Amino acid sequence: MTTHDNVVCTFCGCLCDDLEVDVEDNAIKAVRKACLIGKNKIMNALSHAPAIRVNGREASLGAAVEEAARILGEAKNPLVYGMSSTTSEAQREMVDIAEMIRANLDNPSSYCHGPGVLARQQAGLVTCTLGEAKNRADLVIYWGCNPVEAHMRHLTRYSLQPKGLYTPEGRKDRKVVAIDIRQTPTTKRADLFLQVTPGHTFEIASVLRALVNGLEPEFQDGREEVAGVPMESWRRVVEMIKACKYGVLFFGLGVTQCRNTDINVEQVSRLVQDANKHVRFSALAMRGHGNVNGCNQVMTWQTGFPLAVNFSRGFPRHNPGEYSVVPMLARQEVDAALIVATDPGAHLPADAVRFLKTIPVIHLDPHENLTTPWATVVIPVAPVGVAAAGTFYRMDNVPLRVKKMVESPHPSDEDVLKAIKEKIRHVAHT
Amino acid sequence: MKTSAHLTLIAAPDLPVEAESLLPEHISGKTADEILAMPLLVGNRMETVGERFTVSVVEEGGDGPAELTLTGDLTRFKRIGEGMTGGRLVVEGSTGFHAGAMMSGGELVITKNAGDYLGAMMSGGRIVVRGNAGHFAGAAYRGFNRGMSGGLIVIHGSAGNLTGARMRRGIIAVRGACGDLAGFGMGAGTVIIGGEPGVRAGANMARGSVIMMTRPKEIMPTFRYNCAGRPGMWPLFSALLARADCVFPEAGPETVFESYSGDFNEGGRGEILLRRSPL
Amino acid sequence: MGTLSGLLVTVRTARQGAEMVSDKHGAPYIEEISTLRIHQDDLAELGLEDGGKAALASEHGEIRVFCKAAETPRGLFFLPLGPVANVLFSVHSAKESGVPNWKGIEVTVTGGEGPDKPSGPGQRGES
């Protein structure tokens, strides 16, 4: 039996890198230190692999790659989409293919945390790595996120409990504020919980900005409250902000998916910038899928834009809403799709899935999921971080190398994508 | 010679089409065959106008700028009238994204609906939409902080979110309802909304005006009430819009508006004018 | 059995996450993503016991769920992300930035078994 130390978990944006994994006879025997989800993910990494299929029938890898290349090469407005749970090495191949076939290129951030990235295009963002939260943060704000259930070790490793360089007492050295529309296991850990009515992120951020900037808000209806929470409470939050040394605000989908999406985050970003006139303050997005941040990073260094890119003219163009996956499917304007390392069958509205079923879809995934049953071409791949190595980007942009601990019968998605790319190139040249 | 051309769509395409080539100034002096040979990007392949349209061309006496009429369901056609500098472009039907974006002169008329980014970052000229417009009418493209910088957009129907977002000058009149964040972050200019406005109108505006005929659900608490009165500019806007065949019958020259200053997070030099409905 | 109108919010839960990475066709996953978190009083108004069944409908589709009492505000219902919830949403709800309204869609909850049983990811939308 071999024990692998310092294994990087690939599930969420935390990328905990202290896992211990026991491997025997090319099988995972035990996972230690991981959260429940991470443990399950690694333990089940090799299970439920789909068969290679073309049009529902089992096929050879070569035949599947060939069919994939044919579909993509012929498509007049293809969609290349996914990437959030694979390595940046595979993502780089995805971009290359998208360029080559003049496709639309997008990743799941466009309907999850993408608004936070779009906000950075307008305002920028003052942020930090998670270690700054651990070592310095004496004020932590959780806003519209529930890490206890979604980023299970975030509180212990990074944000709430760890004893840091300048927070030797851990939790005792921190004031904690939670803003959410309901009580969650996370909000219960806070010193101050503001239960807000849904849909008012922007107003909250605006009023906090005003208070941070020393302005008195004026309520036309005379009710001194924002999002159902009295102004007193918001004033308390601002007092805490102004009294801290180093504040860190973690925001989740409750902020990015709230009404007006990216504009909320833009205002939150402005709030953080304003706070820096008084104290040091950072904000961090609670990125979900293991390497969804990597999609944004890779797409940005290769295409200039983090999501929603179109190559129909050969050069990258960017416009969320126009080239993001959900509205493109709403307009039913794509005629083929390459979907890798994401599961639209599980993550997209039902009508999106209905439309995808009407066009040829090539799907690469380590597992049977809710897309494999109907995709035109299904190619199983080695699970990254377990049977394939490569780079993942943590929620704070720290890149880590995920490891290969076991052999999979299947190639990595990086290798499959390279094969598809070569085939398309070959077809184009002959 | 003044060229008038009329293109009729043969069948609505399934794929997005980019039709930035179809500008009045581009057809001026061209024959029917030359127009049919102009490029269109369909999906990721280059086609010609002739594969999608039939054309008739009339050369009239006199000088006058060219006039181009497009007929058909052009909902999937993007960039119609993009970058137009003069002449007149009439769409008998609906358009997709970016109609009249970046235009600097001339007139674009759309008889049905327009998609997102109508007149985005335009600097001059006039756009009239008889139906509804999508999001980002007159707004800035991603990353820019200067949206529309001149000209006039009249939308007889409703408009989507972020109408006039980050605009720097010019006038947008929406006869019907308007989405959220009208005039968001604007630096100057005027957005006039007849129907029901969405939330957060005028949020983060540094300067400029959002004029509303219908009371929004809430005025942002970063705006402050000034007074009720008859702003001297309203009759001027009213007269301008009347010339563009856009009338706000609920607001005559004697209409009283409530005035609010904001957004104080950005200095408070912008204003919201809200028509005081007669009791 | 009564009917309530309210706002549905999709969320992550620990169990949903843990089961999703184990087997997306497994019964525990399907059960978890079919479990609605709802306020005790709303539950009572629907005439349901904790764990009772209900139909959840939006303008885009209808699903069957189990109702679990939780410390949620009244009129706000929470369902884990997944193919069950997805039936209630539509690509057409994506506004300017391309994000569907995952964090707030108007729904009605009707207590009772309804015509169909909860059937997992295969649950269908109206059209």
Next chain:
Amino acid sequence: MRINNVEIEDTFAEAFSMTGARATVTAVSDEWAMRAALAATGFATSVIGCGIEAGIEGVTPETPDGRPGLNCLFFGMSLESLEKQLLKRIGQAIITAPTSACFDGGAAECPEEKRKILKLGAKLRYFGDGYQASKVIDGRRYWRIPVMEGDFVIQEEFTAASAVGGGNFMILAESAEAALAAAEAAVAAMRPVPGVVLPFPGGVVRSGSQVGSRYSFLIASTNVAFCPGLKSRVPATVLPREVNSVLEIVIDGLTFDQVAQSMRLGIEAACVPGVCRITAGNYGGRLGKHHFHLRKLFE
């Protein structure tokens, strides 16, 4: 040449170049537009003593803001003096008037090359103490200046044009009554002509002046050659025996043709019984470059 038996003297009115501008004053009612216009054009009979000559051109059927409004014409000896006066007059008489607004009336009748820009709104905006704001409509910028009553709107730029000042004719009559009746008739006929104003009270001046004086501190004095009471003492008198009273009509206009047209209409109307002769003032052509030959007006 005679009209209605009145002798039209073979002479010319000598007019000089001025700079003119037209401002449209609007308000909530005709009444308030008129009050603002009257105040702004008041005490503006002659550049000699008032620094500017001005008058109300008339009611305008169409104003930029659709409200009741009047056009006023202002004439100064230079662009600078015109601007100085206008800033004072708009600042003191129009901004101050309730509900008023002030717009460029343009000078469409003047050739483009003779037009100049007066940055009136651009300068008056500072009255807003930093709270002024502007709007651009159809390429024209308007300033909004907050005032106690509400806000005052003024266009940023006004058009100035080279204009004609000091067009005139004189009515030589048998009696004061006849002279006044003739002058009133003339003024009534001249008022509708666009682009001109008659800056003196009621459009009429009874005290025409001559250049210079026996007193060194005066640059002008009563026009002794036309004073009936001095016929016997002033050898240079131009008045025949039967003339007992003289009134003068002075015309400022944006163009030569407008002045000429109004003179023609005025002279025609003035040729009523009791009027002996129509003549005009000139300085032998030394002073002004615009010469209105009375008889040529009728050709």
Next chain:
Amino acid sequence: MLRIHNGLIYDPANAVNGEAGDVIIHDGVIVSGAGLSEKQKRDMETIDASGCAVLPGGVEIHSHIAGAKVNNGRILCPEEHRSHVSARTSLTRAGCGLCVPTTFRTGYLYSKLGYTTIFEAAVPPLEARHAHEELMDMPLLDKGCYTVMGNNHLVMQVLKDPDRAARKERLRELASWLLRASRGYAVKVVNPGGVEDWKWNAGAADLDTPTPPFGVTPRQIVTALAEAADELKLPHSMHLHCNHLGEPGNLETTLATMRALEGRRVHYTHLQFHSYDKTKKGGFRSGAARIAEYFNKHPEFTCDVGQIVFGPTLTMTSDAPMEFKLFQMRKGKWASGDIEMESGSGIVPISYAPKILVNAIQWSVGLELMLLINDPWRIFLTTDHPNAGPFTAYPEIIKLLMDADYRMSWLEKLHPRVRRATGLFEITREYTLEEIAIITRSGPARALGLAAKGHLGAGADADVAVYRLDQDRRAMFSRPVYVLKGGAVVVRDGEIVDTPNGRTLCVDPEGGRSLPQDLAETFDGFYTVKMANYMVEDEYLERPEVVPCG
């Protein structure tokens, strides 16, 4: 074998100054033609370089082209990308951007100027993997990156050690370890102490401001790291971005820093931003003359200029507090990222305009430095891309240096008071082609310790740029006729014709195989990654080439 025939060869490192001759290439390396017969030469594949200047490939000593901060800059500026695009071709990848071009496009743009070697100027070890990933996507260039250490907690922990000898020894080990962990090439110091100060919301650091809570001063940091770089015999000296960047009067700090470092090899980067005097009222004045006067007397120092380019660009630096100041002046966009235990970074878009007095002075200061520092082997052409402007402006800057009349013609375009604030317009010096070759390739190659770069002698890497001679030097340097990378023709008539990937240049200094116990404990306690996951793996180095120390 390949012959570049009959060009005028400018190879200052070998004292060849515009002599007609051949450059012969074999197997990616330049070889001597001495033993070859005329026939052998004629039979070779031959590039006709008649009428051309033949120079070594350009060597970029300081540019921000890859890594977390640069990518953040790309995210920040979609508007910048919109108007600068390149479509995919059968050879090249698609891309966009000018101030923050995408990785492939960065490779193409540098190559199209005749550059073949490039160094990313600031990489915090924690994010080094990211920088290397991007560099792998940057074709046509040999590349390396500098490891930022000036605000590193471990460095300051070591510097707290009262035992001088132990301190020295331990710092050398640590610097070596950090270079190894990040696969860096040189020790980079950015606003020493100042970035950490700002994490405590403190003001700008002076040379003797103790950094909380360590109590270590910037003076201690720079002297110790310069010493460590020397003792490790690193090919490049410490690469120093001084305190108080961009502030009027900062030349005092710069001079004090230089005095503190006298006798050691030090490279002062973007010296232009650190050479400002101030007026009595606190306004900007050029301090270039004083800096140059001092600098000329100290042959141990090198510098690059960071010349301002008028137009819009993006400032991006590890000097996060400086960017915060800039943001407060300009509002608009501001991105910032604090990096645990190590560093920070900031990005603010900016536009330099000739009619803005401060910008005009900055522009003049850069040129003054280049004209007043008399040894071209010690000052190199950079724009601190993209901080002072995009590197694509190099041909324009070359023209400003080589053509005094052209330089003078700028006076009327600048703010009228600029003449009072600088001495630029009294200088008549014009650079020669040889001097240009020095400041753009031979000098930086020597300063970087790259024995096989920056010259055309036998044994040099066959990185060659061939420019058609033209009195308009901007035109000449904008569009090389040929660029060869490792012996392959990659650019012909200004267009990319081949896209081989370059190598990663790194160092293998002695020691630094592991961290001593106390530092390892600090690491384990306060980093959020495991040390094993911190070290950049071999997979991230494309064709690594170790440049020897010593």
